[in-house]
Amino acid sequence: MDLFKLSQHNTNVRTEFFAGFTTFLTMMYIVPVNGFILADAGLPIDAVITATALITILSTLFSGLWSNTPIAMSVGMGLNAYFSYGLVLGMKIPWETALGIVFLSGILFVILSLTNFRVWIMTSIPMNLRRAISAGIGTFIAFIGLKQMGMIVGNDATLVELGDFSKPEVLIGVLGLVLSFSFYAYKLRGAFILSILITSITAWIIGIGDFPKEFISIPASIEPILFKLDILSAVSLSLLPVIITFLITDMFDTLGTLTGVGTRAKLFQENNKDDKSLQKTLEADAVATTAGSLIGVSTTTSFIESASGVEEGGRTGLTAVFTALFFIGTLFLLPLFKSIPSNAIYPVLVVVGVLMFTELGKINFEKADLATCAAAFLIVILMPLTFSITNGIAAGFLFYTIIKLVKREFEDLNLGILVITIISALAFIL
Structure with a gap:
């Protein structure tokens, strides 16, 4: 295990194993959640669930081995919602073209991660505006979650109004929201996946959705979305702002995550000239985004849930490697994921949105x-x-x-x- 320099980081295999398992539990929700979000854009949910699990495994494994940091990666919350509801449903862009946009933003990120652009962009844009962008994305995905749950509905006179809370589906969404906030408040491991599970069981009992007839199956093929991106259609002057948006948002999201996790794990120390971990993690993130678009998912990014593994003592890439290995199991849970009622999924968007919105409080x-x-x-x-x-x-x-x-x-x-x-x-x- 000298590859990971465990003794140098004051850790061991056992600590890294449990840290990896903790990270897995806290971010496992992304597999079914991303499946539902991208399915709304017209992508086949079976293929998306498999692709999400696959890119999580590959990107997290690559991150661990390349950068030797405990940073796990998967399809980013926020940009996946923008992909489906902003580009495909909002701007009427075909999902193949939207994948081309993700690919181009990833290529730009790869190129820029090899330069000093990171330093330049970080010093150019005021911190308060970066915080506002994070908060704005939080409001965006929280609004989407509330809308998808039926808690907010359209109104010709006022644009939006409160939904019909007499509907069982809406009440199930409220239950999921309460459970998600409660479990997260108590800092339970796997808070989101636990709230999804309890909400789903409740929904099945009262007749919303069907209880899964089986829990395990062979992974679905990703052929329907594999290499289906349309790069030529994405190369358009009118889409340049969208490409830049994906690039900047991914970069801010990644740097924010790495700053938060790195502070706790004493990683990415700018005063250490020999510390190349930040640069390598950014490179891994950029490569993962590009690879993700090829297999049919939106922007891949570093996950803030990696902090849970760090809190358990994870300090090296071995934590990320173990996280990736645990995610292999999600490849075989397609029947279970597909049977989850949608209103057990969307409350997670609201909670994640609220957590991102808290960045606004840091602006004086x-x-x-x-x-x-x-x-x-x-x-x-x-x-x-x-x-x-x-x-x-x-x-x-x-x-x-x-x-x-x-x-x-x-x-x-x-x-x-x-x-x-x-x-x-x-x-x-x-």
């Missing part, structure tokens, strides 16, 4: 200037209202730059912000 609005306040507000409010992460980011950066120019605060504008502002303008013009 009392001391923030008008440009920051306006940009943060527009980013957060427009993502759910326009069903588009791109529109939220674009509006935020446009108004940030405009207000800074009007107030002649030129020192707060740099090349990075100006480039993103130009791309943001293109998002509305095109």
